[in-house]
Amino acid sequence: MELTASKFRTKDLAYIAVSVALTAICSWISIPTAVPFTLQTMAVFLSVGLLGGRRGSLAVLAYILLGLVGAPVFAGFSGGAGVLLRPTGGYIVGFLFTALLMWAMERLPGRRLPVLGLSMVLGLLVCYAFGTVWFMAVYARDTGPISLTTALGWCVIPFIIPDLVKIGLALSLVSQLRRHVK
Numbered sequence: 001m002e003l004t005a006s007k008f009r010t011k012d013l014a015y016i017a018v019s020v021a022l023t024a025i026c027s028w029i030s031i032p033t034a035v036p037f038t039l040q041t042m043a044v045f046l047s048v049g050l051l052g053g054r055r056g057s058l059a060v061l062a063y064i065l066l067g068l069v070g071a072p073v074f075a076g077f078s079g080g081a082g083v084l085l086r087p088t089g090g091y092i093v094g095f096l097f098t099a100l101l102m103w104a105m106e107r108l109p110g111r112r113l114p115v116l117g118l119s120m121v122l123g124l125l126v127c128y129a130f131g132t133v134w135f136m137a138v139y140a141r142d143t144g145p146i147s148l149t150t151a152l153g154w155c156v157i158p159f160i161i162p163d164l165v166k167i168g169l170a171l172s173l174v175s176q177l178r179r180h181v182k
Contacts, residue, residue: 053103090134
């Protein structure tokens with residue numbers, strides 16, 4: 001779907017801007033660990049779930065680009081290319097792959113709530129995979145190699161239950177709010 005003036009209105013930009021702001025706020029709610037525990041993934045799920053694949057993916061991309069140019073939108077009020085080049089930067093980039101996968105599933109099986117829930121779970125797995133590979137590569141470059149088991153123990157396993165709770169919350173919010181977002 002192309003982004004022409006007739007298909008992409010001011011209302012779309014406003015929804016995207018609100019989603020970017022929500023994602024930034026959710027990143028600031030942070031518990032520092034090897035990979036900070038934040039609510040960013042829930043914001044990604046909400047963005048795509050409420051706005052649809054096109055606008056939701058653009059919101060995630062805008063969030064990442066805003067952080068890339070230095071706006072303090074990432075965890076710990078940080079921003080800049082350096083954040084993305086750190087071991088945990090792959091999880092932030094992985095948000096875009098999550099959104100794109102959710103968009104693809106929206107285009108194929110549709111936007112029903114069970115399909116949305118499945119797309120969130122699969123998107124989370126894609127984010128975990130991309131982020132973990134990135135983490136291992138950057139960590140190996142900076143500190144020394146670590147095993148996949150160690151990386152999963154630091155970066156994925158502690159987040160599985162909280163991320164599933166975030167998916168549940170996002171699905172609940174989407175089911176309540178979707179009719180208000182056109």
